[in-house]
Amino acid sequence: MQVADSDAAVSLADAVSASVSYDQLRVSDGMLYWLETRPDAGGVTTLTRWRAGEGKLDASPAGFNVVNNVHAYGGGSFAIAGESLWCVGEGGLYEGRHGGELDLVSQASLGDLTLGDGELLAVRESDHGDELIAFPLTGARQLRTLVASRGFLSAPRPGPSSLAWCAWSERDMPWDACEVWVAPYSSHGHIAAPVKVAGGADESAIEPRWGPDGALYFMSDRSGWWNLFRWNGDKVEAVASIAGECAAEPWELGYASYDFLDDGRIVVAVQEGPRHRLVVIDTHGAVRQVNLPYTSIKPYLAALGTAVALIGSSPTAAPQIALVDLADDDPQVEVLARSEHAGLARVQVSTPTELRVRVTDGREVLALVYPPTGAPAAWRAPVIVRAHPGPTASCLLRLDWQAQFFTSRGFAVVDVDYLGSTGYGRAFRESLYGRWGLDDVDDCTAVANQILTAGQAIPGQVFIRGASAGGYTALHAVAQDGPFAAATAVSAIVDPDRWTKTVPRFQRAHAMRLRGGAGRVDAAAVQRPVLFIHGTADEVAVAEEVRELADQLEARGIPYELLLLSDIGHYVATSKRAGAALEAELAHYRAAIAAAAASRGGHTAASGS
Template identity: 75%
Template sequence: MSLGDRIAEVSVNDAVRASVSYDQPRTGGDGLYWLEARPDVGGGTTVTRWRSGEGKRDVSPKGFDVASGVHAYGGGSFAVAEGTLWCVGRDGLYRSRRHGDELELVSHGSFGDLTIGDGELLAVRESEQGDELVAVSLTGAPQVRTLALSRGFLGAPRPSPDWLAWTAWSERDMPWDACEVWVASYPPRGSVESAVRLAGGPGESAVEPRWGPDGALYFVSDRNGWWNLYRWNGLKVEAVAPIAGECAAEPWELGYASYGFLDDGRIVVAVQEGPRHRLVIIEPGGAVRPVDLPYTSLKPYLAVQGTTVALIGSSPTAAPQVALIDLADADPQVEVLATSEHAGLDGARVSVPTELRVPVANGREVVALVYPPTSAAADWRAPVIVRAHPGPTASCLLRLDWQAQFFTSRGFAVVDVDYLGSTGYGRVFRESLYGRWGLDDVDDCAAVAVHLLSTGWAVPGQVFIRGASAGGYTALHAVAQDGPFAAVTAVSAIVDPDRWAETVPRFQRAHAMRLRGGAGPVCAADVQRPVLLIHGTADEVAVVEDVRELANELTSLGMVPELLLLPHVGHFVASSRQAGAALEAELAHYRSVMADAANDRRGLHSG
């Protein structure tokens, strides 16, 4: 992106069009592939191929949404073998023998983590009864064979000659709480035999197994408090390179690849440290060397071929882009293959965040990213939108977010808060919100807001809080008490943790059980500030009935909320075709509150 001096409001259409997202880069024999989701054309997801000298083109049929519903959040939704595209739609597993051809339904069901083995496709298939590891022949009439069964969850089927590794966790756990790595004898097109648990269990999350070129099995475990890389050589498990950072992302989806093997014996790893990501290389002797890149945020998908790694990177001045990084020399070469920028935003000035650390109780610090108004001077003072990230097992992302720029270009400051329970700070910090949800997260967001008011950055009476999903629950509780916030926007919000534990898809039920016990349900009678509720009617993660009920209760108490229901929209409003309507409603909500406050002040003066 070219940054210039043009200061203009970022339009709703531009903010949505620039929110194209990329996922799951994978190498294939005939190019590099990735997923591309385009909110401006309805939010559908397409498989795209890039070839040197040819550029990129779509290879899945137009109008087909490549989307996996496995474990509610999907992942690993396509693979390519010998020119055949295998991908997942909402109703099953598909294949296309020639790129762009109509897809053939192979099997009904919920599939994910598609992996190419020796002559077969391996995958996870989910039902309400549990998970299966399955194998499908790559040639002839495809037959689905079951390799392993679990009442809980399975993931990451990773084959090697004569062996198969995978992950497993129980229905009582989330994979970031207790996840196991298993290994078993497995001749291709045979059966799994003599399975052994290699790592993980209560108090340890072991994820992302992958066979190395040396024949060892590698995986990431948080047994030392951080997700770090380990290696099993057939006899023992040993640490590869201790790092005070997270060498894996919290596994909301299947198919993550946070590390990969270069063909010269080195390992490339994406590491998260607070809100920042970096790329490092682990030398054969264990030395860790940082890679100098123009990115501060990396998605947990690395695709390695030779000494080149494909990744999805971004920074405060560059929206997510697909890039090839040549690591053959000490000075890495970066080639950008795709970017979500477009002509409407070329040359626009953006707000670049600063990192803020606010002391709170028990000697902790809360990390926040502060995006000042786009045209602000060094001593700016502005209305502020504090954002509680979703998850809550997730984190702020230090990357260009055009939906944040939509507000900063209109004179607001936007502040993202890594409250207690966020990822990027180790296992203890991540687990500390369990049983405290709606309490410590709210306190952390409020502490940041109070700090901004005390320093004079925030305008009194014009500090707002917004959150999506679990962040919506945090935001609603923040206005269910006296505090610094003048109004709330809750998108796809969770309202009642107990009821959510009953209605949420089975993957996340353990999450709901562990989080609850803190503030309890949002009580309409406690809400003290104006409320905007935005929710998709097709949301399967946080059902719309709970939000409707809260809106009705608020109305009966005389505190009429604003309610925007988005027909046919699921849990992820920001990537839907209705994202623009949601942004406009949120902006109007804040301006209305500010106008009402100004009118009240004028009334007091005139009285």
């Protein structure tokens, strides 16, 4: 199959502008709010609001970037108090009116904003630890510390004269060991006599919130899966047993994987492998699945009466904000916002199939295979294997316009849920610790070899691509014999040991647990051309390590390209330079294909002389 642009190809501009990201969906006074990150607007994150009969409007001023960097990945960047809007942006905490200008009221680094008893609650991070703070909505504007820890804190959730929150140590990640605590709370006093409700060394208890019955609900993976539990002030009991992840791995603050409908039912987003589904738990604990057109649901559910707002997508629908009416057994779905623009409404897309491959230790690894757009059932093409970031993350069954950019140009794209991915239970998630750069590489290699054996991939035209932790996987994959002809490493980690010292405080425990496998990427072992794409402002994986590895490859004569994106952070795909990154990646694969073709031609000429 020829790898070239066609009339049906997804344009670079469309692939970038369609990659709008929705996050942090919330309800206040019957109005929905969410964040939109728009690459075609320079990657600025805007607060948007919607009310029935009024439609969608921007609630934050034009050009204002609603974002925080607490725990490196942010989250919980806004709160609504009547007509007042509280946002975290560059410089600190801002207050203002909907659609109007925002005034800086505090320079503190805050996240996970929540309304308390006449005050704003939030997480404040410093080099020395975390604090839960309170900030008066009116009157004297002075921060008050409620809880302090040398480790990490999250999810301050006020209830009936009480406050719940999460805590974990500096030696852990919240998906490894996290605790839920409760203490008496009012706006006039400090926190005293806290009680641990759940969590510990072998349990991740997350996402506490108070139910309409006055009980405290939370997610715990004590069964091997994150499931919903309830504490009535005396004992903890399971709400429903589900063989799936009822919560997302808490990379960001402010996740809401469940919410309470007005009629007493609870709505929950459940992940099983790369798929999500929505379920409703009735007052007796019975679980019913909701039939929806979505296979991917973000961990931001927001109940509105007997309806729930969600961010959903599928292989044929890019992320949407949808309002799902759950009043009866036939849910009605109203789409409030969609990320793809009108120019892509009729574009043909590649839809994936699931591929399950047995690896050397008898495990099964799952991959999503996107064939070239419009290809026949017996397709044969160049293949891009993608290792997702994290590595505690997963590939998702949803429309990815940047993948479509390549499938519409004759490539197949394959996403691999390698060992350590989320969506397969706690044991699978933890199994990559100490094996990073080994088992993840083996899984990606096994998938590539299976596609080659099936005759779908063209030998010499199989590539591997990864971002962040996936970039480390991609680099190690071309530092050994294998099926990959070239690698693309975006925002890549290079040296796990060094990363433990340069990574932001939040992820230091993750780096410590992952390391011990393949070690640093050794330039002397790299055997295939590499494209590095890295932001100069990346604070998660610093660009200096990539520069050093590129210099070492140059000294050895290994082909490489280095695209440094000025003032861009860790998230290249949603940045204002996303287009340049896509162009460079496409050119990289085409150059590798052309070099292989030229080499074959040279060998043929030599053998005939």
